[in-house]
Amino acid sequence: MRFILASNNSAKTKEIQILATQMGHEIIDYRELLGEKLSFPQETTTSQTQNATTKAAFIHEFLPNELILADDTALYLKAFPQRFGVVTAREFVEKGIIGTEAEQQYILNLYQNNVDRAGYLLAVMALVTPDGQTFLAKGQGGIRVADNIRRGQWLDGLDNIMEAENGKTLSEMTLAEVIQYHDRSRALQTLINKI
Numbered sequence: 001m002r003f004i005l006a007s008n009n010s011a012k013t014k015e016i017q018i019l020a021t022q023m024g025h026e027i028i029d030y031r032e033l034l035g036e037k038l039s040f041p042q043e044t045t046t047s048q049t050q051n052a053t054t055k056a057a058f059i060h061e062f063l064p065n066e067l068i069l070a071d072d073t074a075l076y077l078k079a080f081p082q083r084f085g086v087v088t089a090r091e092f093v094e095k096g097i098i099g100t101e102a103e104q105q106y107i108l109n110l111y112q113n114n115v116d117r118a119g120y121l122l123a124v125m126a127l128v129t130p131d132g133q134t135f136l137a138k139g140q141g142g143i144r145v146a147d148n149i150r151r152g153q154w155l156d157g158l159d160n161i162m163e164a165e166n167g168k169t170l171s172e173m174t175l176a177e178v179i180q181y182h183d184r185s186r187a188l189q190t191l192i193n194k195i
Helices: 010-022 031-033 048-062 089-093 100-109 183-194
Strands: 004-005 026-029 070-078 119-128 135-142
Touching: 004 010, 004 031, 004 135, 004 183, 010 026, 010 070, 010 119, 026 031, 048 070, 048 119, 048 135, 070 183, 089 100, 119 183
Parallel strands: 004 026, 004 070
Antiparallel strands: 070 119, 119 135
């Protein structure tokens, strides 16, 4: 299947393209079709579902004959229930943390006092079809924060520090492996099953 991704985040777009291709699907950046970058409506600080749905509906207005996909992903840490979540990216910005390595180290530094390392990434995806139907799906990736950064060949970002059920981080697995464990591939597969 071919999906048009409603995102201005090039790193996110690349990651979803890699995962979708491995799953046998195609992701196209909406900017490739429109030839311009649009300003999305402001996101909420309370609902991943609303954020994903709003982005998908917004791009659907410009490309009504396409399958429009949008994603909102957040980090949830058991030891820090009042932090991160829907506002994960905002916390990094507010603290002046710039770049994936800095984000990874910031999270790892929170765990110096043997606190519970349970945590996960939650991807919420919305899909708007050409006939205007909206489908939603969630996918969880990772079960704990790793003890150190473990880079891989395909994925980056917080995937380098989130261990999955198999004991590997999301980034250090092979592509064939990671689609079974990644939050975004799990959400995408659930959406595909719904339509």
